[in-house]
Amino acid sequence: MRTACFVDGYNLFYGLLAGTPYKCSLLAHIIRVEHPDSTLSDVNFFTSGVKPSLASRGIASKEAQDxxxxxxxxxxxxxxxxxxxxxxxxxxxxxxKNTPASRDDQVEIWKLEEKETDVHIAISMYRLAARESSLRPEERTQQIVLVSADTDMTPAMRALREDFPDLHLGVILPHREGIQRTAPGSLKQHANWMRHAVTEVELAAHQFPPRIPTRKKPADKPAYW
Known part of the structure; x- marks a missing residue:
C-alpha cells in the first residue's frame, strides 16, 4: 500500500521528542506495524524556524533545528x-488552579503563534489525493498518514474521507508511552486506524546515525537536542 506521511513538526517535537535524546526516522516502521503491506513513498514535514530570542537555549536551539x-x-x-x-x-x-480565569483580571503578554502550518498540511493532503484521482488505482497513493494530534486537522480528514472513499487514512499521535492523554476522537472518527503512542523501544531502534552526509557539510548530531 503506497503511503504518504504528513508530519506536523512542532506537534511531533513537543508531543514526543522534546526532553529526549531521540530525533528519529521511524514512520516506515509504524505504518508497517499498523498495515503490513504499507510502503513509505513520501514524507512531508511541516515546521517553522525557531526564534533564537525566544528559544530556551537561544541560538543553540536554532542550530539544532537547522x-x-x-x-x-x-x-x-x-x-x-x-x-x-x-x-x-x-x-x-x-x-x-482553583481560581477561575476572569476577563476582569488580565495582564499584558507576548503571544507567539505558528502560522500557516495547519492549513498547509490540510491543503497538501487534499491536493495529493485530488491530483492523483485521475491515475490508475495502482499508480495512486493508496494511504495518507497524518502525524499530529491537532484536532484542527479534523475538517481535512473529513473531506478526504468523504471525497476519496477508497483512500486509506491513518493517524499517528506523537505521544510517548506511559503518558496518559485523551485520544482526539474527532480525528479517530475519520481514520481507518490510529496509533496512540510510540514506545521507547521504537524510538531507540530508529535513530539517525551521528553523522549524515549532505550535499554540503555533513549534518552532525549536536550535543544539545
Missing amino acids: TYLRALIARGVNVFYGRHQLESGKAPRFVD
Missing part, C-alpha cells in the same frame, strides 16, 4: 516552512 532539518532533507524528506508571529495582547492572570 541540523535536524538538513538531516531530514538529506534522507529525502520534503520540508515545508511556515512562520512564527509574535504579537502583544492580554490574557487572564493565573492565580492558582
Whole structure:
C-alpha cells in the first residue's frame, strides 16, 4: 500500500521528542506495524524556524533545528516552512488552579503563534489525493498518514474521507508511552486506524546515525537536542 506521511513538526517535537535524546526516522516502521503491506513513498514535514530570542537555549536551539532539518532533507524528506508571529495582547492572570480565569483580571503578554502550518498540511493532503484521482488505482497513493494530534486537522480528514472513499487514512499521535492523554476522537472518527503512542523501544531502534552526509557539510548530531 503506497503511503504518504504528513508530519506536523512542532506537534511531533513537543508531543514526543522534546526532553529526549531521540530525533528519529521511524514512520516506515509504524505504518508497517499498523498495515503490513504499507510502503513509505513520501514524507512531508511541516515546521517553522525557531526564534533564537525566544528559544530556551537561544541560538543553540536554532542550530539544532537547522541540523535536524538538513538531516531530514538529506534522507529525502520534503520540508515545508511556515512562520512564527509574535504579537502583544492580554490574557487572564493565573492565580492558582482553583481560581477561575476572569476577563476582569488580565495582564499584558507576548503571544507567539505558528502560522500557516495547519492549513498547509490540510491543503497538501487534499491536493495529493485530488491530483492523483485521475491515475490508475495502482499508480495512486493508496494511504495518507497524518502525524499530529491537532484536532484542527479534523475538517481535512473529513473531506478526504468523504471525497476519496477508497483512500486509506491513518493517524499517528506523537505521544510517548506511559503518558496518559485523551485520544482526539474527532480525528479517530475519520481514520481507518490510529496509533496512540510510540514506545521507547521504537524510538531507540530508529535513530539517525551521528553523522549524515549532505550535499554540503555533513549534518552532525549536536550535543544539545
